[in-house]
Amino acid sequence: MAANVTSAGLEVAFVGDWLLQSDSADIEPILARVKALEAGQRLFFATAKLGRWDSLLVTELIKIIDCATGKRLAVDKATLPAPLQGLLALVYAVPERLDAQRVTRKMRWSEALSAETAAAVRHAKEMLIFVGDMTLSTLAAVRGQAHFRRQDLWLYIQECGPSALPIVTLISLLVGLILAFVGAVQLSLFGAQIYIANLVSLGMTREMGGLMTAIIMSGRTGAAYAAQIGTMHVNSEIDALKTMNLDPMAFLVLPRMLALIIIMPLLCLYADLMGIVGGGLVTVNFFDVSLTEYLDRTASAVKMKDFIIGFVKCSVFGILIALSGCMRGMQCGRSASAVGDAGTSAVVTAIVFIVVADSVMTIICNRLGI
Template sequence: MTLSNQSSATVNSAASINTVRRQQTLELALSGDWVLDAPVPALEPVLAQIEHDSQLKSLQFATAGLGRWDSMLVTEVVKLIECANRSGVAVDKTSLPLPIQNLLALAAAVPERIDAHRSQQSVSWHEAMHAAWLGTLRESRAMLVFVGEMALSTLATVRGQAHFRREDLWLYVQECGPSALPIVTLISLLVGLILAFVGAVQLSLFGAQIYIANLVSLGMTREMGGLMTAIIMSGRTGAAYAAQLGTMHVNSEIDALRTMNLDPMAFLVLPRMLALILIMPLLCLYADLMGIIGGGLVTVNFFDVSLTEYLDRTASAVKMKDFTIGFVKCAVFGILIALSGCMRGMQCGRSASAVGEAGTSAVVTAIVFIVVADSVMTIICNRLGI
């Protein structure tokens, strides 16, 4: 039975398979040029014969008429061998060219993983909720473990049993402090400007533009200054911490520190956390100032309010407790950002994609923690009347 048979003299010659039945042996004659630009002969009749012929015992290849060949031939031969193995038919590969035998041996050296192919399975909503709940519990446990290790490392550092380089602490202070001033300045000015315009739309209806200063100053000192600074630092510094520690994990630098009897939590994580905790309240005060300046630019230039009136209303509206509330909030935000970034970095896998995933996860985790913590602290302040 000839499936395709053309001359191999042309460049685009066709591949062909001739099947010959000799008692209980099926002989496949591979002829023509088996190259990528040649049409692939249909194997379905041969595969059907192998699967349904119960008297067939062996499969042989005849390659006397074989011309040029490439990986296309090896692919088709693999299909034939797999079909024969499923049907319990013995395969004689000795007649194949030696390079093809070597490629077949290489392909069979590492078996295909059972779970290599992903199967699309429909998941019910309660299974999805159960998986989400288990994931939340797993993440909560990992966070508690990390916080516990961080507390033990801090205690060991205080006792002198572990240490970090002071130069690293000041370097991290420089990175997350003065280096962040340009972006904090820009965002805080724009937030103060937006607050002034939003308040002016309603206050101007009653001729109360003078209270724009109260709105901007209280909004920046109690909420927006610390919140916007925390969001900026979570994307800037938190992701950087996760990427740095993740890269160290990929390069086995953290393992090297453990080999040298150095605690990675104290040597790498603690100075980063201290730097961010120390610098965040200062950045919050700076952001408050920039926001008040941005609101003043709008109020003085676009509404009938003088600079003296704006400053006087700001001084009378803002109390020390307002600065204290924003100061405390931003310190808590600094802890959460450092915790999220360092935790994701220490949990990073050992691949390049894992570093990117750690950075993304650090930002998302930090922002979620920041919003939740800010909501809780705002409710507590409201209930306490401060």
């Protein structure tokens, strides 16, 4: 590109081929000369030597024309090729909206705090509404008025039960190993390695078995529920259910929640067993404790109330996981990225609820002396 200033105005001549990757298209000198002209002068283009061109030429022409218009110069587009004139006509057919671009401004800390508070209140309200709708659907199911397919319930039990056994087995074994090693470090100082069985069995049955199972299921099943319902929301399948007079809460959420309530205590029991097995592997193989002694200490340390506490916790965790996953799925937007965001939000929400609920129930059990 070359530019020549004449008495008639500014002549812009395009020489050679104009390519998108061309390094010779330096428009800044031309813009500087356009700004130096006085109002009323004429700007025209000499395109006799113009070869190939693409969208970059149109972009640069727009910059030149806008600069000339701002200086109140007369722009002559007659010498441009017809395709270029057509593209420029399309560009200037509808003027650009001044408020079309996003404007970002730095918020003060008080404004940010107010916005976060309003968002928290809105989320809490949405959560209460969802829990209320779920409660009404549950009561309708108790009265026999809820409509969902029983085969769906068995399918969800299969998905969140037997299909989760491999990962639950692996994690529970490793947690039992970790508890045994951590306890052995301190207990071996007093020659009390036999109490490793007490530590592992009580830790798994009352706390770690249910907690680790819940965390696994929140990442595995809770996210899956959010993605499934979110995809149905994107595809307008939930709207179709409402059109057919089917309650989405009863048809989609209730069987998933029932499946987790049924399966979570069983998975908790299985996780307790695998954790005790993992602790036994460490205790018997690395410390001076026989298998019979380990089993005797485990049987004497664990009471029925310990299993019941673990079962109750896991049932509560199952409700929280199902509510978190289904709630985020029902709140999903209408885009593909919203489905991924719903899955991520479901996992985070479920884990936060699980930790808070576990802390509250542990404090209650401590205060009640159980």
